[in-house]
Amino acid sequence: MNILQTFALVALLCAGATPLAARPLDAVRKDGTLLLATEGQYAPFNYFKDQQLAGFEVEVAELVARKMGLRPQWKALGFDALLTGLQQDRWDVAIASHAITDERAKAVTFTAPHYCSGGTVVSMNPALRSARDLAGKLIAVQTGTTYAAEVRRLPGVKSVKNFPSDSDARSALASRRVDAMVTDRFVAKELLRKSPNAGFHIGDRVTTERxxxxxxxxxxxxxxxxxxxxxxxxxxxxxxxxxxxxxxxDIRCPAQP
Structure with a gap:
């Protein structure tokens, strides 16, 4: 994706001064450590708790690494730098709620999916629930996610505004600088659980993703x-x-027919 190239410098700065060589499986096993990268700003999937990475994806990745007989070692940095870092041999695996798309599959190799979800409407107006309700509206999404392209394809959407993080998009919604946002449905549920009196309303899922x-x-x-x-x-x-x-x-993907 072009947005990943735009943030290549961020990856270089955040990943540290010493680059790591690309490592095939044999080299990873010989070293005994699996270098993992995530965002750390996307609760409940990956986030910091008491200065330690936590979340569903963090725990699942550590289970997988140990099942492989490897010690997990983490780096956290901006979402848009994660796939670029793979291309630049900065870490072995990126796990940060990346949806499998044809465009991304031209740049990286995906593993089997660890969950299925989709983009969900979140608004301050309970009348904005469905894709149809977004016609004529300004919609917030996080930069680098698949939601920008998906929302632009919805009929009648006025404009899509990108924000560096999901929390930035949420702040824009809370201050009514946008009409609605589209984010992962589980992130939306977590937002409502943590902030039940903030005035957020969860609408329909408008995309489905692995x-x-x-x-x-x-x-x-x-x-x-x-x-x-x-x-x-x-x-x-x-x-x-x-x-x-x-x-x-259980949020695993249903078995493929």
Whole structure:
């Protein structure tokens, strides 16, 4: 995506001065450490709690890494730099609620999805619920997410405004600088749970997405090993425990026909 190229410098600055070489699976196993990158600003999936990374994706990624026999090691930085960092060999795996798209799949290799979700309408006006209700409205989205393109395809939307983070988009909505925002449906549910009196209203889901971790383009051995470990985590019940902890439901994708 072009927005990823725009933020390449951010990735270089945030990832540290010493670059890491691209590592095939054998090298990762020999080292014993899996270098993971996430945003850390997207609760309940990845966020900081008492200066430590926490969240559904953080816990699932650590389960997967350990199932692979590896020690997880984390970096946190802006969402738009995460996939660029894979291309620049800065870390082994990025996991930060990236939806699988054809465009992204040209730049990175995706693993099996670790959950399914979709973009959901959030507004201060309970009358704004569906895609049809967004006609003529100014809609906030987070930069680098798939929601900008998806919302632009909805009939009659007046304009889409990008914000650096989901919390920035939320602040714009709370101050009524935009009419509504589109964010992940589980993020929207968490927002309502944490701020029940803030005046936010959750509407309908307007997109459906499969969410997966990503590795450098062509690093299929690492992607396959991750996917196999993820399936093992799903099979042994530990995935379901983490999912219930954060969402009170199992959010894995339904089996493909």
């Amino acid at each position: 969410i997966a971790a990503a590795v450098k383009l062509g690093n299929t051995a690492l992607a396959d090993a991750w996917s196999q470990a993820l399936q093992a985590v799903m099979d042994d019940g530990s995935y379901a425990q983490v999912s219930q902890k954060y969402f009170q439901e």
